[in-house]
Amino acid sequence: xxxxxxxxxxxxxxxxxxxxxxxxxxxxxxxxxxxxxxxxxxxxxxxxxxxxxxxxxxxxxxxxxxxxxxxxxxxxxxxxxxxxxxxxxxxxxxxxxxxxxxxxxxxxxxxxxxxxxxxxxxxxxxxxxxxxxxxxxxxxxxxxxxxxxxxxxxxxxxxxxxxxxxxxxxxxxxxxxxxx
Numbered sequence: 001x002x003x004x005x006x007x008x009x010x011x012x013x014x015x016x017x018x019x020x021x022x023x024x025x026x027x028x029x030x031x032x033x034x035x036x037x038x039x040x041x042x043x044x045x046x047x048x049x050x051x052x053x054x055x056x057x058x059x060x061x062x063x064x065x066x067x068x069x070x071x072x073x074x075x076x077x078x079x080x081x082x083x084x085x086x087x088x089x090x091x092x093x094x095x096x097x098x099x100x101x102x103x104x105x106x107x108x109x110x111x112x113x114x115x116x117x118x119x120x121x122x123x124x125x126x127x128x129x130x131x132x133x134x135x136x137x138x139x140x141x142x143x144x145x146x147x148x149x150x151x152x153x154x155x156x157x158x159x160x161x162x163x164x165x166x167x168x169x170x171x172x173x174x175x176x177x178x179x180x
Contacts, residue, residue, distance in 0.1 A: 043179030049085035096122035132168035
């Protein structure tokens with residue numbers, strides 16, 4: 001990764017330009033060495049390959065104002081679609097569009113929850129005619145509990161992601177997949 005982040009935009013906007021991991025779900029944006037477990041989850045590697053969904057491009061994030069005073073963030077990125085597993089890879093001649101919406105809220109003084117939804121679309125490079133596409137949708141949920149006095153040594157994080165995929169094939173049919 002190598003990118004510039006610009007935070008001085010109006011209307012609670014933030015921009016990022018360069019090569020970066022796409023904000024798709026919870027696990028994709030995390031570097032492998034920073035994961036709280038040894039390997040990337042199998043469903044993530046089946047959908048995106050050994051490397052996270054990433055490429056060169058631009059991203060715009062918006063903290064959505066709302067009457068509930070909740071943390072709601074909407075992120076839209078436009079990147080190259082060089083991911084070999086689901087998108088065009090070395091046959092890349094188009095762009096990949098990734099959208100992520102997340103809502104973070106406190107459940108109590110000791111617990112929080114985060115709910116997110118992601119969508120990625122782009123050409124996949126299969127076949128010679130038309131523009132075969134891949135669409136990937138994701139839902140993620142994270143619950144964290146950390147007691148006030150013992151939080152340094154005792155805590156629980158429960159994280160889930162559910163992914164759906166529709167990938168056009170040269171035959172004209174789409175291959176659908178899902179995983180959790």
